[in-house]
Amino acid sequence: MKRGQILELFIEDTKYPSIGIAKVGDKTVEIKNALLGSKVLVRITKSKKDKAEGKILEVLQYPEDAIEPLCPHFEECGGCTHQHIPYEFQLRQKEREVLKLFTEANIDGFEYEGIEKSPLEFEYRNKMEFTFGNLTKDGEMTLGMHQAGKFYNIIPIDQCKIADNDYNILLKVVSDYCKRNELPFYNKMNHEGYLRYLVIRKSFRRKELLVNIITTSQMEHDFSELVDELLKLELNNKLVGFIHTRNDSLSDTVKNEGYDVLYGGDYIVEEILGLQFKISAFSFFQTNSLGAEKLYSVVQEYLGNAKRKVVYDLYCGTGTITQIVSRKAEKVYGIELVKEAIEAARENVKLNNIDNIQFIVGDVGEKLKEIKDKPDIIIIDPPRPGVGPKALQQIIDFGVSQMIYVSCNPKTLVENLKAMKKAGYKVGRMRLVDMFPHTVHVECV
Structure with missing residues (x-):
């Protein structure tokens, strides 16, 4: 088998995150986003002695359970990957792949409590980031999502199905306005142009919308007319803020280098499990608000009675879990870099009148040494790379009888659990929470 070779392959198994596995003789071929039971035409991209990797050129035959995707952009858009299989099938695949990781890591003897499905299968996202660009070189300006597998190509979106339909309405009005005013988009190749991104956020409980248009500072433009157009729209939610952010960074990310509020405020308020959370245009917040309630409910359940206990919430982010568990604990410390x-x-602590939390800014490994109150329970919710070796050893050295690990990456979770197991800990129970229907991702608690 050689690099560049084209083969027809049958996907007989998958592993996390939705990597299809096919066999050619004694060699295993791994193909990203290939579905179990499908037949695919693949170009080999890497080839070693007993293993190869390939890229799908064409799906020759879908699995028997395949369905017609709801989204008309599905084949081209790089957002969703699994809309063409039923949601229950997606859930079973995520379960199987995560449990396979645990088996391969020899982590067993725990109670598996199943997978919690997202309350909404579609229109579940509270934040969408759209990009200005074009679909073809020298083509007209487009506003939408990156084309699957194509970094520079932006496909126009008008019917995104994983966000509220208000997003589609706003997207079209903004796109038409920018074309009408002949505003140039930012070219990633020569770093020239003006329009970069459009970010829309929504609160599900309060039905509020915040719109953020991100541009370079290479020219000036007054967006007042656009704001007036948006305020006249008949939407299911209320537009409470429109801001204009400047971003001259060369990286392809939304970066705040200063912004102006052109209408309303610069935040929305979401309610989760009876608490209020102020979310700015740049705050991190779980992108599935209703799914987050399920996730945090599992954490509360696992916490149990902590009325007279000290809890550490490590990698606490904006303190959502910290505040939710504070109602059941004597004292909570949240550490975030x-x-x-x-x-x-x-x-948000002030907003919710909570007085038993202390937040600490800094590296977890360093700041753990400074807290005088020793923990009774530790909650760990790290970023995708997991907990580093030094910080993990410090966590283990506390010797607490109970830890709750919330992971957005099962692969790094099992690596951390192997180290914990070696230190004498064992996994008591685990539940999966699906926050991201139609994608490969899943949360583990």
């Missing part, structure tokens, strides 16, 4: 996240957390 990102200063802006802790500032938002402290603001």
Whole structure:
């Protein structure tokens, strides 16, 4: 088998995150986003002695359970990957792949409590980031999502199905306005142009919308007319803020280098499990609000009675879990590296009149040494790379009888659990929470 070779392959198994596995003789071929039971035409991209990797050129035959995708952009858009299989099938695949990771890591003897499905299968996202660009070189301006597998190509979106339909309405009005005013989009190749991104956020409980248009500072433009157009729209939610952010960074990310509020405020308020959370245009917040309630409910359940206990919430972000568990604990410490996240957390603590939380800015490994109150329970909710070896050893050294690990990446979770198991800990129970229908991702608690 050689690099560049084209083969017809049958996917007989999958592994996390939705990597299809096919056999050619004694060699295993791994193909990203290939579905179990499908037949695919693949180009080999890497080839070693006993293993190869390939890229799908064409799906020759879908699994028997395949369905017609609801989204008309599905084949081209790089957002969703699994809309063409029923949601129950997606859930079973995520379960099987995560449990396979645990088996391969020899982590057993725990109670598996199943997978919690997202309350909404579609229109579940509270935040969408759209990009200005074009679909073809020298083509007209488009506003939408990156084309699957194509970094520079932006496909126009008018019927995104994983966000509220208000997003589609806003997207079209903004796109038409920018074309009408002949505003140039930012070219990633030569770093020239003006329009970069459009970010829309929504609160599900209060039905509020916040719109953020991100541009370079290479020219000036007054968006007042656009704001007036948006305010006249008949929407299911209320537009409470429109801001204009400047971003001259060369990286392809939304970066705040200063912004102006052109209408209303610069935040929305979401309610989760009876608490209020102020979410700015740049705050991190779980993108599935209703799914987050399920996730945090599992954490509360696992916490149990902590009325006279000290709880550490490590990698606490904007302090959502910290505040939710504070109602069941005597004292909670939240540690987070990102200063802006802790500032938002402290603001939300005031909003919710909570007085038994102390937030600490800094590296978890360093700040753990400074807290005088020793923990009874530790909650760990790290970023995708998991907990580093030094910080993990410090956590283990506390010797607490109970830890709750919330993971957005099962692969790094099992690596951390192997180290914990070696130190004498065992996994008592686990539940999966699906926050991201039609994608490969899943949360583990």
